[in-house]
Amino acid sequence: MIGATPQKLAHQPTDVFSIDNVDVQLGAKRVLAHCTLRIQAGVTCIVGQSGTGKSTLLKAMVGLIPLARGSIRFRGLEVSTSHVSMLAEIRRNVAFVFQNGALFSSLSVFDNCALALRERDHLSVHEIELRVFDALERVGLSGAHDRMPTELSGGMMKRAAIARALAQHPDAILFDEPTTGADPILTTVLMQHIRAITGSRPAASVIMTHDIDAVRRFADRIILLFEGNAIWDGVPLAG
Ligand SMILES: Nc1ncnc2c1ncn2[C@@H]1O[C@H](COP(=O)(O)OP(=O)(O)OP(=O)(O)O)[C@@H](O)[C@H]1O
Helix, strand or coil: CCCCCHHHCCCCCCCCEEEEEEEEEECCEEEEEEEEEEECCEEEEEECCCCCCHHHHHHHHCCCCCCCEEEEEECCEECCCCCHHHHHHHHHHEEEECCCCCCCCCCCHHHHHHHHHHHHCCCCHHHHHHHHHHHHHHCCCCCCCCCCHHHCCHHHHHHHHHHHHHCCCCCEEEEECCCCCCCHHHHHHHHHHHHHHCCCCCCEEEEEECCHHHHHHHCCEEEEEECCEEEEEECCCCC
């Protein structure tokens, strides 16, 4: 439970993300206000009503949005003030899965997954193939590597986006509304995949969602965001 004084949370060595007193101003709106929370290993779901700042928080966690105040640290490294080379290092370890998958329509599934590896790492062709095929297998897409995104169902597209993140061998994956538009069966499949891939790499999966039923069934921890601040932090009730 975060309680009434979230600003006082102590940093723990096990924290994957430490977020302290963060304010984010977008235009005239203070979207995050005194936001303080911790993310540890496992599946953390961040829930809250529409417009409460979930997506903004996610983007701030990878340095895509500047902070008006406060601090976001990934494994102790300051995200917001890091030099560009350090930020690149953080982003190599934190993958982001966008709501719509954001696959490149002109690239095959394989090339979508391999693109970041070719650009960011000095990996051999063989190593890239191993990583991509392993990632596709882990999300149940073995055999779909040479398909184009237009040849995939909506659910396959979402799984391909997860595979692209997985192939980077990140320490954490941030998911922005991964089950939006999915029916209950696909939601279960996607959440089962996210659960199954969360372990060593990634150690932490952070899911922004409205889907309370999925949260109840699959989260290790739930954080409730309200008006730009984390007001509750706990575990789902059993049963
Ligand atoms: N670039 C921007 N300029 C001004 N206001 C913005 C901008 N981006 C987002 N906002 C506002 O910030 C608030 C929080 O947006 P955000 O997308 O983080 O909410 P959310 O909790 O993810 O909502 P949803 O669940 O509907 O996706 C909203 O009121 C939104 O209108």
